[in-house]
Structure formats: C-alpha cells, structure tokens
Amino acid sequence: MSPHRWVMTAAGEPMAQVPMDPVPGSGEVVVQVAGCGVCHTDLGYYYDGVRTNQPLPLALGHEISGRVTRTGAGAESWLGKAVVVPAVIPCGDCDLCRRGKGTICPNQKMPGNDIQGGFASHVVVPARGLCPVDEARLAAAGLELADVSVVADAVTTPYQAVLQAGVAPGQLAIVIGVGGVGTHCVQVAAAFGATVVALDVDQEKLDAVAGYGAARTLNVREFDPRALKKEIGAFAKSQGLGQREWVILECSGTGAGQTTAYNLLVHGATLCVVGFTMDKVEIRLSNLMAFHARALGNWGCPPELYPAALDLVLDGRIKLAPFIERHPLNDINHVFHEAHARRLKRRAILVPAA
Numbered sequence: 002m003s004p005h006r007w008v009m010t011a012a013g014e015p016m017a018q019v020p021m022d023p024v025p026g027s028g029e030v031v032v033q034v035a036g037c038g039v040c041h042t043d044l045g046y047y048y049d050g051v052r053t054n055q056p057l058p059l060a061l062g063h064e065i066s067g068r069v070t071r072t073g074a075g076a077e078s079w080l081g082k083a084v085v086v087p088a089v090i091p092c093g094d095c096d097l098c099r100r101g102k103g104t105i106c107p108n109q110k111m112p113g114n115d116i117q118g119g120f121a122s123h124v125v126v127p128a129r130g131l132c133p134v135d136e137a138r139l140a141a142a143g144l145e146l147a148d149v150s151v152v153a154d155a156v157t158t159p160y161q162a163v164l165q166a167g168v169a170p171g172q173l174a175i176v177i178g179v180g181g182v183g184t185h186c187v188q189v190a191a192a193f194g195a196t197v198v199a200l201d202v203d204q205e206k207l208d209a210v211a212g213y214g215a216a217r218t219l220n221v222r223e224f225d226p227r228a229l230k231k232e233i234g235a236f237a238k239s240q241g242l243g244q245r246e247w248v249i250l251e252c253s254g255t256g257a258g259q260t261t262a263y264n265l266l267v268h269g270a271t272l273c274v275v276g277f278t279m280d281k282v283e284i285r286l287s288n289l290m291a292f293h294a295r296a297l298g299n300w301g302c303p304p305e306l307y308p309a310a311l312d313l314v315l316d317g318r319i320k321l322a323p324f325i326e327r328h329p330l331n332d333i334n335h336v337f338h339e340a341h342a343r344r345l346k347r348r349a350i351l352v353p354a355a
Contacts, residue, residue, distance in 0.1 A: 163273075
C-alpha cells in the first residue's frame with residue numbers, strides 16, 4: 002500500500018486517510034510504522050478540544066515503533082534498524098537540554114502534536130533519541146515490534162515518574178487508575194522494589210493487574226476518602242511499611258482520581274501527576290506544607306531513559322501482552338469510538354496493513 006496517514010480535520014469528525022510522501026530532512030529518518038498505541042491524550046485531542054501545537058489536519062499518535070527505511074544526512078547509521086520513537090523528542094542543543102532538562106525543552110517535538118504522528122504507514126521524525134530494539138531479545142520475549150510501541154509512553158512515562166520520585170525497596174507506592182498507563186506503572190514501581198497498592202473504580206481492571214505487581218487492589222467505589230486512607234494505612238502496617246513517605250502516582254487522568262490522590266497525602270509523601278485531564282479539582286494546597294509533602298509533574302520521558310525501560314520489558318519484568326491488543330489501522334475511527342466509550346479493556350495498538 003502506498004504511504005498514507007490518517008488525519009484529524011476537526012474535533013470529533015471522522016479521521017480520513019490521505020496520501021503522503023515521506024522525505025526525511027537532515028538529521029531525520031522515515032520510520033515504517035509497525036504499530037502505534039492509542040493514548041488517553043489522543044482522545045483528549047480528538048474529543049475534548051485539547052489543542053495541538055500544529056494546526057489541523059494532523060495525524061495523531063505518539064506511541065510509535067517501526068523500522069527505519071530512509072534517512073536524511075547525518076542519520077545514515079539508523080537505516081534498517083528497528084526502533085521505538087520517543088513520544089517527546091528534545092532538541093538536544095538548547096541550554097535546558099544541555100543541563101539535562103530535556104522534558105521542558107522549548108524546541109521539543111511530539112509526534113501527533115508538534116509534527117505528524119504515527120497513525121500512518123510511515124512517519125518522519127528526528128533521528129536524535131531513537132531507541133533501538135534488539136529483535137533477537139524481542140522474539141525471545143514473545144513480542145512483535147508493534148507491541149513495543151507502547152513503550153514510547155505507557156511504559157516510559159511511568160518509568161520516569163517512578164525514577165523521579167525516588168521509589169526504592171521498602172516503600173509503599175499507590176497507583177491510582179490502572180488503565181493503559183497505570184498497569185505499567187504498577188509493574189515499574191514493583192520492579193523498583195516498592196510494595197504497590199492499585200486503586201481503580203473498575204473491578205475488572207483491578208483483577209487484571211493483581212497478578213502483575215500489585216500487592217493489594219482496592220476498588221475506590223467501596224470506600225469514602227477517610228476509610229480508603231485508613232485501609233491503605235492498615236495494609237502498610239501489616240507489611241511492615243511506614244505510615245509516612247508514601248509515593249502516590251496518579252495515572253487515571255481524571256478529576257476524581259486527582260482528588261483521591263491528594264486526599265492520600267501523608268507526611269513526606271510524594272504525589273506524582275502522571276495522567277492528564279482537562280477537569281479542574283478543588284484542593285487545599287496548604288496540605289503540602291502541613292505534610293511537608295511534594296507534588297511532581299511528569300511530562301513524557303527523556304529519550305536517554307528509554308533503553309533501561311525497554312530492558313525491563315525484554316527481560317520480562319514488565320509484561321505487555323496481557324494489557325495490549327492489536328487492531329488494523331484502517332479501523333481507527335471505530336477504535337477511537339470504543340476507547341472513548343471505555344469499552345476496550347486493553348490498550349489498543351493500531352497496525353498498518355502490510
């Protein structure tokens with residue numbers, strides 16, 4: 002099939018397939034897309050009026066894996082390689098990047114936001130930051146190249162959150178929302194040695210994550226805020242863990258989830274905001290002062306952290322297969338509708354026709 006992309010022309014309007022001519026510039030590559038994951042952020046652009054930095058029409062999609070088929074000047078060494086494309090690609094040259102702060106680089110490029118995204122047969126992206134995929138290890142792990150597309154966000158975003166929060170053995174980590182990002186956040190936190198409590202309002206999702214790093218699962222619908230905190234405290238005590246310095250990772254991307262996260266603050270807690278929502282919440286900010294707690298934002302993941310996150314997947318410490326499902330790219334409009342209606346129980350990966 003000729004190179005093409007599926008573009009969004011207006012919020013909520015059916016995406017349309019249009020032809021493309023993928024030509025890389027200097028320092029760029031063309032990646033033939035193996036798979037592109039459907040993220041909550043994509044739904045925000047499509048349904049909720051979240052504005053993209055590049056005007057429409059635009060192909061969404063920032064969880065991309067594939068193979069480099071063409072290269073521009075200076076990127077020749079990538080030709081033929083299997084790669085994961087970072088969801089956020091810093092420029093690497095500005096003062097912030099030189100000081101290790103690439104996540105706030107003013108010149109960063111996010112596929113499906115700043116540049117054309119991965120809901121396409123091919124995508125043109127900067128070569129800088131590409132994460133190579135060892136295909137022998139991939140096969141040994143029982144995975145296909147399309148499967149590791151979700152490493153670009155659903156795995157690496159919580160990976161950075163856990164790393165930034167300083168999660169370590171002997172700590173309690175609470176993950177709120179075990180959807181596409183939260184299921185992997187549970188596994189990452191457990192891989193870092195934490196005892197993990199998973200919270201959600203969907204019992205089916207809680208049951209699914211119970212065997213993958215969650216030491217305890219709690220359905221938030223069954224508790225009022227005070228009782229929920231008390232229940233978690235009792236569990237922590239039963240595990241020989243402290244009542245302070247909890248790490249709270251909000252992955253639901255909902256106002257209710259963010260309120261729940263804030264209500265769980267304890268002395269010395271670290272609150273990590275991982276999920277995105279347009280909802281507004283009302284909180285008493287002074288609780289951060291009173292508990293000497295901290296709140297951390299979490300935008301993407303620096304490309305230099307991708308190889309270590311991918312290693313956790315290829316080593317089998319993070320399982321992808323139970324939490325993903327592949328769909329033909331041509332079904333994009335139906336898949337978006339189903340994802341928005343919360344009828345998909347796994348993270349959808351859109352796969353272009355061969």
